[in-house]
Amino acid sequence: MAIDFTDPAFIQDPYPGLAALREQGAVTWHEPTGQFLAAGHAAADAVLRDRRLGRFWQDREPAEVYEPFNLLHRNQMMENEPPVHTRLRSLVAKAFARGHVERLREPIAAAAGKLVREAGPRFDLLADVAGPLAVTVIAELLGVPQADRPRLRPWSAAIVRMYEVSRTPETERAALDACREFAAYLRDLAARRAEEPRDDLISHLVAVRELAPDELVASAILLLNAGHEASVNALGGGMVALLRHPAQLSRLREDPSLIPTAAEEMIRYDSPLHMFVRTAAADVEIAGVRVPAGHRIAALLGAANRDPAVFAEPDTFDVSRDPNPHLGFGAGLHFCLGAPLARIELQAGLRALLPLRLELAAEPVNRPTFVLRGYEAIPVVIGTSE
Template sequence: MLVGTAVRWGTKHGFMRAGIKAAARQGDEQARFFDDPAVRADPYAFYRQVREAGRVVRGRLMWATAHHDLAAAVLRHDAFGVGFTDRPLPAPIALAFRFSRRSSPIGPVDPPSMLVTDPPDHTRYRRLVSKVFTARAIEGLRPRIEQTCAELLRDKPTDLVADFAALLPVTVIAEILGVPLDMRRQFLAWGNAAAPTLDLGLPFSTYRRTERNIRHVNDWMRGHFARLRKEPGDDLLSQLVQLDDLSEDELLATAGLLLAAGFETTVNLLGTGAWLLMRHPEQLAVLRDEPQRWGNAVEETLRFDSPVQVTARVCRRATEFGGEAIQPGHVVMAMLGGANRDPAVFADPDTFDVTRANAREHLSFSGGVHYCLGAALARLEGEIGLRMLFERYPDLRPDGTPTRRTTRVLRGFETLPVTM
């Protein structure tokens, strides 16, 4: 098993890690995003440099854009897709990859996950689950979300991430999927350990740890499917396991992605939103005077410090994009965090302003056919969670130094100590 893990790491991350290191040594700006700790700590000056360098900028490894219009366009352009595993590889690497996949666990960036699947398969998977995430269905969850918030806020939080921001979304998505609530902390631990797989060029030790945790999720899910086939409930997974439309691997990928995506983004949204409001009391005062703006405060949080910083698309046919000729197999990275601070769209973009009229024009939920399925749920949890948090603890403030997550694609807090 260790040999297979090593081969998978090599094909997924090892060669890319070597390429990133080499490109960074040669001054490649895009490689800095994945290699420079200073960029991870504060990526926004870096995005500004990329945006000023050109409309779409070519690096040694990929193209990149931090312009709002081009980032939005690449997410919707039919010449681009997410099928990165379909890219041609040198024969020895392709052979090793096919061999290693025989015993590979299925994670969020492994086929047949919706994250890395293009239509028509993506359309089929999404159609099966989208009815649960309609605006009407999500709004119907409002009383349960409010109840969950009230229960979590009965005790004063000392670490806002561990005590509140993580528990709210994982509780809600667990109920939607029929996952026992006593498993929620275990899934948080597994999800946090697997989150780095969204990044490029992981060190072997990190990749091995993420794969081990993904395997635990896979094993638990398979047992859960068996239980639901015998004793189905009213939840989404009970409905999916009864269908003949999904293979076991497709069911596993869909369930795992929905569970992880159901809390990974929202925990970052809640933690970041709380941090920003504690650091900007004048904005919190606006919300207390005008509580109808809480929804817009969530949009501004998503714009100002996006939970998902970048996403990428691979070119499927030769096309002109941003004035450049992009060839099949070339990758374009859409820097969502940078696009969300494009001064061509957002006035005074580095200012956090809960009254911003066009805050909702952010790209934090991606776009096109891969627009975030759970966007409405994340927005509702963010609005209710932040409002009830500051209503319950109006003098909430930081207590000590928070720690950021070490991931590059996902941005948020690992810990956020607070006091009253």
């Protein structure tokens, strides 16, 4: 029986189903979605790295209905291959280089600490800490004014629902509205930065004049969406994993030097991004399976990150796991540009939360989504510092 990506029980805990799929074969055909699925680690890695597989944007139809969404995607780096991808990525790469983001480590740590201190004894880990931290970091980098930042996450949350198998007419309408509003906002902000430049990425992109207006807007929205959506879910899902494994939580509190490996394990154990689809430009063989030209194949990152051929006891949450060659940030040409920043942010959130006696106040509420996995709410109670 084919796996159902819209089944609420599967979305609640996809890993048993993904393990069963992986046991059927590293690459299998999935009739309901009309694509191949790469569930093994080696196969998923090959899908991400093979240059005969690419991201080739096709406008959603009818075009007049979906144009706000199509406009943002046909003009962004993630939906293009070289030379367009190379040009777009090179224009923003410096802002995310390791040396530059390292200078943000202390401000990010300060922001995380402030959010935790202000959260009070009972709070929602997503709404009060993970969400605001992620938005603050990426908005600061791009130069979004403080007063406008509360609008970013609702826009982003609406748009990314379009990537799901389970989207509805209501979620599509909300996404298209968000695309229009977000794009209009970014055009206005870019115009303001053209008149009064500041030391931020939007001003830089306006100044280089190598981006068409639609490319600038699409690039900024991609960075704002990708720059906080995965970070929110990584910290949220990672903290839920920690709270459900008290021995690992105690171990991490006793030895904070494990925070970097714990952060990587959070991304591996409950991957924020579960599916990355590519299209064959020519016939390709992945794990012994022929993928004909024009066919799609999805790298199932969550399945790959639980592959027993690569990870010892893959269903065990281990904050000291090393090495940890997870695919949470992708691989190859489209490897996550913001990975160094995301790591700093995740570690900062951990350092701010670890000293507190934190417990789940109620069962976390899952988002009804698979491609971008996460929670809608994580109610917690914290005590005094230990």
